[in-house]
Amino acid sequence: MHxxxxxxxxxxxxxxxxxxxxFPIALSMAGVAFDFVAYWTKRSALATAAYYNFTVAAVATLxxxxxxxxxxxxxxxxxxxxxxLLQHLVLGVVSSAMIxxxxxxxxxxxxxxxxxxxxxxxxxxxxxxxxxxLTAHLGGYLSGVNIPS
Amino acid sequence: xxxxxxxxxxxxxxxxxxxxxxVAIPSLVLxxxxxxxxxxxxxxxxxxxxxxxIDNFSFAPMQLEIKAGTEVTWINKDDxxxxxxxxxxxxxxxxxxxxxxxxxxxxxxxxxxxxxxSVHPKMTGKIVVK
Numbered sequence: 001m002h003x004x005x006x007x008x009x010x011x012x013x014x015x016x017x018x019x020x021x022x023f024p025i026a027l028s029m030a031g032v033a034f035d036f037v038a039y040w041t042k043r044s045a046l047a048t049a050a051y052y053n054f055t056v057a058a059v060a061t062l063x064x065x066x067x068x069x070x071x072x073x074x075x076x077x078x079x080x081x082x083x084x085l086l087q088h089l090v091l092g093v094v095s096s097a098m099i100x101x102x103x104x105x106x107x108x109x110x111x112x113x114x115x116x117x118x119x120x121x122x123x124x125x126x127x128x129x130x131x132x133x134l135t136a137h138l139g140g141y142l143s144g145v146n147i148p149s
Numbered sequence: 150x151x152x153x154x155x156x157x158x159x160x161x162x163x164x165x166x167x168x169x170x171x172v173a174i175p176s177l178v179l180x181x182x183x184x185x186x187x188x189x190x191x192x193x194x195x196x197x198x199x200x201x202x203i204d205n206f207s208f209a210p211m212q213l214e215i216k217a218g219t220e221v222t223w224i225n226k227d228d229x230x231x232x233x234x235x236x237x238x239x240x241x242x243x244x245x246x247x248x249x250x251x252x253x254x255x256x257x258x259x260x261x262x263x264x265x266x267s268v269h270p271k272m273t274g275k276i277v278v279k
Contacts, residue, residue: 075267076232076245083247085230142229144206144269 015075017067018143024064025132027057028099032125039122047117051106058103061096068092084138091135098128200224201274203231203246203266208274215256217278222253231272236263 031053038046072078072089081089105121197219202209204226215221223233225246233243233252240262243252256262256278266272 077242079244081245083230085245142268144229 015067015071015143017064017071018139020060020064020067021136021139023060024057024096024099025136027053027060028102028132029129031057031102032129035117035122035125039117044115051103051110054099054103054106058100061099065093065096084142088135088138088142091131091138095128095131095135098124098131102128198222202226203233203272206269206272208264208266208272211273212275212277214277214279217259218255218257219278220253220255221276222251224251225249230268231266232268233264234267236265 031050034046034050034053038044038050068089072081072085076085102121102125105124106117109115109117109121197216199213199215199219199221201213201221201223203223206227206229208223213221223243223246225231225248228248230245230247232245233241233254235241241252241254241264245268246252256276259278262276262278264274264276
């Protein structure tokens with residue numbers, strides 16, 4: 001195994017889901033931060049930054065959901081889930097939908113003549129971040145990153 | 150005099166009761182402890198059976214030597230679901246085991262059988278059948 005072997009890097013045997021998940025989480029969190037600062041400071045450049053963060057975050061949710069579903073199908077053979085696994089799956093799908101919804105509200109508001117983000121979008125963003133945090137917590141619990149070494 | 154005798158008899162009855170209680174109550178407690186059925190391990194339930202505990206993201210014991218025909222039972226004591234899957238993915242494969250759930254497999258043929266948890270592939274174990 002060589003760190004610069006392209007083939008081994010692309011076809012890594014570890015679960016891709018736990019790697020890819022960091023992108024939508026970080027991008028959406030940055031997007032929320034930009035949106036709140038843009039709201040308080042009335043700086044449209046920050047709102048634009050938030051929009052692009054949410055755009056990439058929404059795109060990044062697609063491979064994350066796909067790899068999560070594939071892990072369920074391949075590692076657990078699509079068995080009926082329960083407990084933490086089921087909670088993580090449901091919350092993951094809902095939080096991904098919320099990130100896409102926030103992006104869509106941004107997209108609609110930018111196409112409108114006023115180009116102003118509606119206030120309710122900030123509330124949706126806060127709810128979305130709460131769901132993302134809960135999903136991530138369960139994911140960390142499932143993957144075992146939070147166990148004492 | 151008569152009153153004194155009655156008082157003595159009463160004291161004697163109380164003393165006898167206390168002695169009886171002092172002997173009988175611990176005896177009952179001890180008998181209860183000895184006779185009460187204890188939770189049996191897999192090995193006690195069935196001759197030729199043994200248990201592997203899944204806890205803190207590891208199999209314990211990690212390597213186990215058993216005789217052919219022994220039934221091995223894995224019990225998940227972790228708060229996180231785990232699986233037990235043979236390296237060839239064919240010989241044995243459990244469902245996702247939640248806390249306190251069990252999976253059993255009987256090893257009939259001698260050999261070395263390596264297994265892992267498909268949710269956490271770094272969790273591995275080995276069964277040596279002699």
